[in-house]
Amino acid sequence: MSDTVKMKLTFPRGKQLPGEIVDVAADEVHRWKGYAEPVKNDQKTEDAAKAQTTGSQPQKAAGK
Numbered sequence: 001m002s003d004t005v006k007m008k009l010t011f012p013r014g015k016q017l018p019g020e021i022v023d024v025a026a027d028e029v030h031r032w033k034g035y036a037e038p039v040k041n042d043q044k045t046e047d048a049a050k051a052q053t054t055g056s057q058p059q060k061a062a063g064k
Contacts, residue, residue, distance in 0.1 A: 005029055007036035 003026040009018050013035060016022065021039065024032055 006039050007032055008039045009036045011035045 004023040005026050006021055007024050007029070009016055009020050009022060011018060011034065013022075022036065024036070029038065
């Protein structure tokens, strides 16, 4: 069983943009240096990760 580390992107990766939270295998963290930085496990981080996975998108203006 491998552990994962939550990392915040600092550089675009495919369709993912900087600031998004990704799960990285603990033994692969060194490969992400320069592209992402580790984040601490706190409530804001978990809420942000949930918001990204729910697919919420801004609503368009009514009547346009």
